[in-house]
Amino acid sequence: MEVGYIASPVILGHEDEAETLLKRLVGRPKELDIVPIVGMPGLGKTTLATKLYSHETVMEHFDVRSWCCISQVYDRRKVLLEILRRLDKQNTTREESDPSELADELRKLLKGKRYLIVVDDLWSIDSWDDLRTIFPDDNKGSRIVLTTRLNDVASYASKNPHHLRHLTQEESWELWKKIVFEEESCPDELEEIGNEIASSCLGLPLAIVLTAGLLARGEKEVGYWKEVTLNLSSNLFHDAKWLMEVIELSYKYLLHHLRPCFLYFGTFLEDEEIPIWKLIQLWICEGFIPHNEFIELTSLEHVATSYLLELIGSNLVTVAKRSSLGRLKVVRVHDLIHQFCSKKAQEEIHLLQIYGSRSSGYNNPQVATDMTSRRIICSDIHDFMMWNPPPEGTHSLRFTVSSSTIRSTEQFEESLEAFKLLTVLDLENVRVTDSFPEGILLLIHLRYLSISGAFREIPSAISFLANLETLILNSVDRWVKLPKTIWDMVNLRHLQLSGISRFWCSPLPENSQKPSQLGKLETLSAVRFHLPYDNPIISHVLRNIVKLVCVIRDDDFESRSCSQPVFQSLDRLQSLSLNYYSPKIALSRLEFDFPSTLRKLTLLYFDFRDPWRRISTIGELPNLENLNLDSCHIEEDKWDVNVGEFPNLKILKLQSLGIVEWNASEDAFPNLKRVVLRWCAKLESIPSSFESLYSLQLIEVENCSQSTTNSAMEIKETQIEEMGNAQFNVTISDS
Numbered sequence: 001m002e003v004g005y006i007a008s009p010v011i012l013g014h015e016d017e018a019e020t021l022l023k024r025l026v027g028r029p030k031e032l033d034i035v036p037i038v039g040m041p042g043l044g045k046t047t048l049a050t051k052l053y054s055h056e057t058v059m060e061h062f063d064v065r066s067w068c069c070i071s072q073v074y075d076r077r078k079v080l081l082e083i084l085r086r087l088d089k090q091n092t093t094r095e096e097s098d099p100s101e102l103a104d105e106l107r108k109l110l111k112g113k114r115y116l117i118v119v120d121d122l123w124s125i126d127s128w129d130d131l132r133t134i135f136p137d138d139n140k141g142s143r144i145v146l147t148t149r150l151n152d153v154a155s156y157a158s159k160n161p162h163h164l165r166h167l168t169q170e171e172s173w174e175l176w177k178k179i180v181f182e183e184e185s186c187p188d189e190l191e192e193i194g195n196e197i198a199s200s201c202l203g204l205p206l207a208i209v210l211t212a213g214l215l216a217r218g219e220k221e222v223g224y225w226k227e228v229t230l231n232l233s234s235n236l237f238h239d240a241k242w243l244m245e246v247i248e249l250s251y252k253y254l255l256h257h258l259r260p261c262f263l264y265f266g267t268f269l270e271d272e273e274i275p276i277w278k279l280i281q282l283w284i285c286e287g288f289i290p291h292n293e294f295i296e297l298t299s300l301e302h303v304a305t306s307y308l309l310e311l312i313g314s315n316l317v318t319v320a321k322r323s324s325l326g327r328l329k330v331v332r333v334h335d336l337i338h339q340f341c342s343k344k345a346q347e348e349i350h351l352l353q354i355y356g357s358r359s360s361g362y363n364n365p366q367v368a369t370d371m372t373s374r375r376i377i378c379s380d381i382h383d384f385m386m387w388n389p390p391p392e393g394t395h396s397l398r399f400t401v402s403s404s405t406i407r408s409t410e411q412f413e414e415s416l417e418a419f420k421l422l423t424v425l426d427l428e429n430v431r432v433t434d435s436f437p438e439g440i441l442l443l444i445h446l447r448y449l450s451i452s453g454a455f456r457e458i459p460s461a462i463s464f465l466a467n468l469e470t471l472i473l474n475s476v477d478r479w480v481k482l483p484k485t486i487w488d489m490v491n492l493r494h495l496q497l498s499g500i501s502r503f504w505c506s507p508l509p510e511n512s513q514k515p516s517q518l519g520k521l522e523t524l525s526a527v528r529f530h531l532p533y534d535n536p537i538i539s540h541v542l543r544n545i546v547k548l549v550c551v552i553r554d555d556d557f558e559s560r561s562c563s564q565p566v567f568q569s570l571d572r573l574q575s576l577s578l579n580y581y582s583p584k585i586a587l588s589r590l591e592f593d594f595p596s597t598l599r600k601l602t603l604l605y606f607d608f609r610d611p612w613r614r615i616s617t618i619g620e621l622p623n624l625e626n627l628n629l630d631s632c633h634i635e636e637d638k639w640d641v642n643v644g645e646f647p648n649l650k651i652l653k654l655q656s657l658g659i660v661e662w663n664a665s666e667d668a669f670p671n672l673k674r675v676v677l678r679w680c681a682k683l684e685s686i687p688s689s690f691e692s693l694y695s696l697q698l699i700e701v702e703n704c705s706q707s708t709t710n711s712a713m714e715i716k717e718t719q720i721e722e723m724g725n726a727q728f729n730v731t732i733s734d735s
Contacts, residue, residue, distance in 0.1 A: 014048050014164070014171075021052055021162060025116065025143050026061045032137035036146040036154035039164035041336050042206030042243050045147040048164065049118050052145065059731060062143075063113040069120045069271035071335070073379075074127040075401065080106060080134075083117065096476050103134045114140040121271055121335065122148040125156050132157075166203030173198045175205065179212035179315065180220075193225050200229075206334060207243055210250045213315030218253070228253075247340045250316060260288045260349050261307050262316060265333045266341030267351060267377050269400050273320045273330045280304040281470045281494060285424050285448035286375070286396060324651045324674060325625060345375075354378040381406055381430050385415045394419050395445070398426035405431045406453075413439025420445075427451040428472060441465065447491075450474075460485045472496040482527070487541055490520070497526040522572075525549035538566040547575040568593040577602040594618065600626040607633045612640065619645030619668075628653040637661065637682070641668040650674065658682055664689045671695050678702040685711035691718040694725055702733045 024035055037045045052058060053067060066086040068079045080102040084094060087109050094105060117135065122128055128146070135144060148154050154161035167175065176198035177186050186194055197215070201207035211228075218224050228249070254262060261283055268274055280301055283289055289300045289307070308331070311317040316337060321330035333341065345351035352374055375396040378384045384399070397419060406412045409432065416422075422443045432453030440449065441461045449465070450472035458473065463485035471492060473480070486495070522544060528551040529538060542548065548570070567576065573595050580603075594601065598621055611634045618627065619641065625648055637660040645668045646652075652669070653676040664687035673695055677683065684707050690696055696719065699712045712730045719728040 014044060014051075014167070017162070017164065018048060018051055018055075021048070021145075022055060022057060025052060025145075026057055026141075028141075030139045030141050032135065032142045032144070034144050034146065034158040036148060036157050036161035037164055038148055038151055038154035038161050040204075041149055042204045042334070043164050043166065044205040045149075045164055046120055047205065049120060049145055049147050053116070053118055056729060058116065061114070062116040063140075063733065064110070065116045065118075067118040067120065069273075070122050070127055071269065071271040072123050073269070073401070074124065074130070076130060077102060079131070084109070106134055107136055110142075111136050112138055112140070113142075115142045116145070117143075118145045118147075120147050122146050122153055122157075123150065125153055128153065128157055167205060167208070168203065169199060172201060172203055172208055176201075176208050176212045179209060180216045187220070189222055190220065190225065193222060193229065197225070197229055201246075204243065206336065207246050209315040210246050213313070214250050214253050217314060243336055244340060247316075247337055250314060251340070251344070254314065254316075255310075257290070258307055258310055260286075261304075262311055263341045263345040263349050263351075264288065265317070266338060266343070266345040267375065267398060267400075268338075270335050270338045271332065273332050275330055276308065276328055279331065280308065281448060282424065282426075283307070285469060287423075350374045352376045354383055375424075381412070385411055393421065395421050396424040397422055398424065399428075399430045401429055405433055406437070407433055409435065409437040409439075413437050416440065416443070419443065422446055423467075424448040425450070428474065431476075452476075455480065457481045458483060458486070462486060463488045466490065468492055470494045470496070472498070474498045479528075487537070493520050494523040495521060495525070495527075496523060520544060522546040525577075527551070528553055535566050539569045542570060544572055545570055546572055548573060549577040551579045568595055571595050571597060573597055575600040577604070578606075579604040580606050594621060596622055599623050602628040602630065603632060604630045605632065611636055615639075616642060616645060619649075622647060624649055626651040626653075628655070629657060630655040632657060634658055639663070641665060641687070643667045645669075647671070652676070654678075654680055654683075656680070660684055663687055666692070669693065674698045674700070676700045676702075677704050677708065680704050680708070683708050686715060688715075691715050692723065694723055696725070697727050697729070699730045700733075701730065 021035065021037070024033070037048060039045050053065065059065070064087055066083045068082040070079060077099045080099060081094070084102060084106055087106075094102060097105070115135075119128075119131065135142070146154065146157055151161075173195055176194065180186070180194070197211055198208060201211060215225060215228060218228075251259065251262065264279075264283065264286070265274075283304050284291075284300050289304050291300060308317070308328075312319060312328075312331070317331050317333055319328055319330075320332045323329050342351075342353070346353075354376065374394045375398075376394055377398045377400055379399075379401045381399055416437075416439050420443065423445050425440065425443065425446060425448070428450040430452065432451065432455060436451075436453070436455040436457070436459055438459060438461065440446075440451070441459065441464050444464060444466065446465050446468050448470045449468060450470075452474040454476050456475075457480065460483035462471075462483065466489065468489060469491050471494070473496070475497075480497075486492075521542060524542065524545060525547070526549055567573065574597055576594065576598060578592075601618065601621075601624060606629075611632075615629075618624065624646065627646070627649060628651075630653070634657060637658060639659050639662045641662075641664040643665045645665075648671055649669055650671055650673045652672060652674070655676070655678040657680050659680065660682045661684060666689050668689070670693075672690075672693060674697060675686070675690070677686070677700065679702070681704060683704055686699065686708060688711075690699075691714070696715075699715065701709050701712050709732055712732070716728060716730045719725040
């Protein structure tokens with residue numbers, strides 16, 4: 001799910017320190033340099049590291065960049081995977097590698113390159129010792145930036161750590177005003193009390209952001225501001241304890257319906273980056289979003305999205321990642337806010353946390369009084385199976401650490417017998433090495449199920465879970481069979497199939513007149529369809545689909561019609577990814593039409609024999625914003641984009657294509673913002689019409705010809721010097 005646009009967070013202050021550190025990153029020496037940024041919680045260490053990481057000079061200077069978060073619980077495998085995923089998104093086979101294999105892969109990827117790695121929130125010398133040996137030093141001017149609150153860790157990592165200062169009074173006031181009033185000026189009558197509140201934050205950006213976010217939501221008048229000021233502690237201590245008071249105050253001023261959603265962040269790991277799509281589905285299935293018979297489930301998602309935007313607007317939740325179009329994709333919370341949520345959730349949303357033989361919340365009388373609304377998070381599956389949980393009342397069970405493995409499904413199923421009322425079961429971070437645990441199929445109240453493993457088949461009894469709304473399956477097997485009973489799950493709305501596997505399903509009986517029960521399904525990914533046998537599934541079963549990712553296979557197309565209008569009938573479809581695979585027939589025999597609602601289209605391995613006529617037809621789609629052509633076979637080497645084509649396209653990605661000449665009319669691509677060219681070795685140049693395309697912001701060129709690189713730089717020169725487009729940029733990379 002994509003959440004709409006929201007303004008980027010305000011980043012002000014520490015400009016002088018950013019400049020000092022920038023020079024250290026891109027200057028001498030050539031030896032690998034460790035750059036620790038050290039300071040108390042809430043001082044802005046991660047914000048400063050982010051500013052440096054995304055600085056244009058840094059992006060141009062380093063061959064590759066990556067980022068990882070450590071936090072108090074060091075998980076070597078998770079950290080290495082996080083670094084590798086940012087360096088090489090295409091490789092999905094590493095997910096099952098052990099830590100030593102991942103370390104070897106990382107060394108090879110970094111070898112001979114000038115790299116920048118940010119290690120955020122480092123807590124221990126042991127963790128650093130474990131990581132440090134992985135990073136090669138080839139005298140290329142590579143850098144590793146560390147953020148830590150611990151002086152001994154910073155001093156151990158480098159003889160020259162950077163101690164981050166507090167914001168000055170002037171910086172504090174400027175940041176505070178920017179958040180509260182945005183582009184407007186501060187009224188005279190609020191200037192004195194506003195300055196007083198900003199001063200009370202002691203130059204701590206987190207405190208400034210929280211208090212400013214609190215007042216930005218309320219009435220901008222003296223009486224209300226004085227009321228908030230009175231609630232701030234009169235004994236302001238320069239430590240994390242006082243910051244907790246500020247977070248508590250922000251929490252108290254939240255509307256009641258937002259509080260459980262906010263506290264739910266305490267059920268995730270510290271520093272965890274949380275996909276918005278997953279968060280919203282969990283909120284809904286946990287019952288945090290009010291639901292009645294008059295509200296459609298799609299409306300629930302809109303309500304949940306509005307809740308999230310309110311929390312972001314309050315500066316309690318931070319945007320961690322955006323889509324290429326600027327929409328929100330991933331969020332996180334500051335580690336102090338996470339600590340607050342984790343503790344407060346024990347009382348307010350009845351959270352029980354299990355860490356080894358320890359648990360928090362179990363002996364809390366306020367929690368124990370309501371056994372019908374308990375939520376449990378556990379760090380390890382084996383601790384859970386050895387622990388004696390409450391026999392009844394738990395309706396949410398989630399596992400947080402990725403190194404857990406269920407080797408005996410029988411023992412795990414026995415542990416589940418006490419959880420008959422579960423509505424949420426999140427096993428995404430747990431790997432099942434055996435078959436699909438059939439004991440899960442007895443949990444008939446489940447609304448959310450996420451499970452990972454090596455299973456090859458999903459049992460037909462999955463349809464017993466009649467209340468299931470979200471099903472996430474992540475298998476490491478190459479092919480996984482879905483039963484035909486999957487189409488009978490009346491409440492299923494999201495079927496997310498991921499990992500390196502491809503899922504396939506039994507077709508509906510030929511000439512079946514049975515109406516589909518799966519009419520609510522909105523998301524379906526990584527399923528293989530056989531055409532034309534599966535046409536009824538696509539056109540009837542998936543009639544309400546919004547996002548579809550699938551592999552198209554055809555083994556018997558010569559005797560069938562060439563026309564494939566199946567996608568055109570999907571009039572709610574917004575995102576479509578097609579990976580074509582056929583051992584016999586080229587896709588040139590197929591004719592696909594797409595609905596006008598389509599906003600994002602990805603085509604992989606298509607064999608085009610009359611390519612530009614078909615792509616011109618795609619160019620007529622009025623709502624298409626994102627087009628990705630990847631590894632497609634195109635016989636004609638010249639692409640002419642005609643007047644008026646791609647009227648709303650914002651992102652264009654061309655990868656591993658054989659085109660040589662590319663021309664575009666002055667009136668084509670009127671809203672294009674970003675062009676990505678990867679491995680288009682034969683391409684001679686980028687259309688010169690892009691020089692006057694003011695909407696264009698970025699051209700990325702990777703492993704293309706020198707002439708293509710030169711044309712990109714010529715476009716940049718014209719865009720900046722003649723068009724005055726100061727935001728325009730070009731990135732060049734070769735591997």
